[in-house]
Amino acid sequence: MVDGGVIFGQLARTQWEQFIKPDRRNRIRLGLNAVLVRTPGLNILVDTGAGSKRMVELKADYSLNGNKLTKGLKSFGLTARDIDIVVLTNLQFEHSGGCTKLDRTGAAIPMFPKAKYLVQKASWEAANSPNERYAQSFYEDDFEPLADRDLIEFVDGNKEIAPGVSVRLMEGPSRGNQVVFIEYGSERIIYAGDLIPTPFHLPLHHIPATAEFPNDTLVQKRELLEMAMGDGWMIVFGHGNDCNAAYVQDRGGVPQLVPVEV
Structure with a gap:
């Protein structure tokens, strides 16, 4: 759970609480959504959630209720060793924490030992030299063990x-942020990640306070929504909770959601 003011930025609470109710600490529940893409010969994972290395700390701070990634893979008959590629939309802990796990000695080791982890160069630079505003968004043990093993x-x-x-590369939310596009047969899917984190962020001015470049975020959101409405792309929300994915229809110039089970 995260403070609602952080998630909706300049939008006043009197506005955003009309469509999502906060708890008594002004927090709202978000999802940490990963996507499995299966192509002929490849199992590709997009984002990994916060992982389990800091579960006690994350439960206290964010009411995080467990890492379901491994269980989700098992439902498809897969283990962590079956993943070939991990695409990280950025290296902030809620996206990259599941890249590593602790071994019996307490050292962080790769969760997906046979995978290549795809990261934008700019995202790597941002994670390794964050300023004071973003220093608490990154943990070196989420990604340094991957670099150590090439x-x-x-x-x-x-x-x-x-x-x-x-x-x-769509860097509105953060330097080096990337969005994933998937085309398979007639299906077109956009994993929007932090660019459109929840279905409540469809309005262009609904931009989190954490966005590094809010004006760029607005422009890039408009681009994605025009694609989704014009060409029938499904959007997967990086932090959607009750609604994780949807098609977007144009209703007189206003985007309207058609939720989808994924």
């Missing part, structure tokens, strides 16, 4: 990482 693959801009799967 498991990091840097991306510099837009790139197709597998047939039908591409990343696009």
Whole structure:
């Protein structure tokens, strides 16, 4: 759970509490959503959630109720060793914490030992030299053990990482933030991550206080929504809770959600 003011930025509580109710500490519940993409010959994971290394701390601060990533993979008949590629939309702990786990000695080791971890070069630089505003967003043990084992693959801009799967640099939320585009048959999916974190962030001016470049966030959101409405892309929200994914229809110039179970 996260403070509602952080999630909705300049939007007043009297406005945002009309569509989502906070608890007595002004917090709202968010999801930490990862996506599994299965292509011929590849299992690709997009984001990993906060992981379990700091569960006591995260439960106290955010009421985090457990890491379900491994259980989710098991439901598809997969283990962590079956993942070939991990795409990280950014390296903040709620996206990259599940990249590593603690071994019996308490050292952080890769959760997905056979995978390559795809990170934007700018995101890596931001995580390794954060300013005072973002210093608490990163933990070195989420990603340094990957670099120590040469498991990091840097991306510099837009790139197709597998047939039908591409990343696009969209840095409104944070330096080096990337959005994932998936095309399979007639299906088109955008993993929007922090750019459109929840379905309540469809209005262009609903921008989290954490956005590093809020004006760029607005412009990039408009671009994604126009794509989604014009070409039938499904949007997966990085932090959606009750609604994790939806198609977006144009209703007189106003985006309207059509929720989808994923």
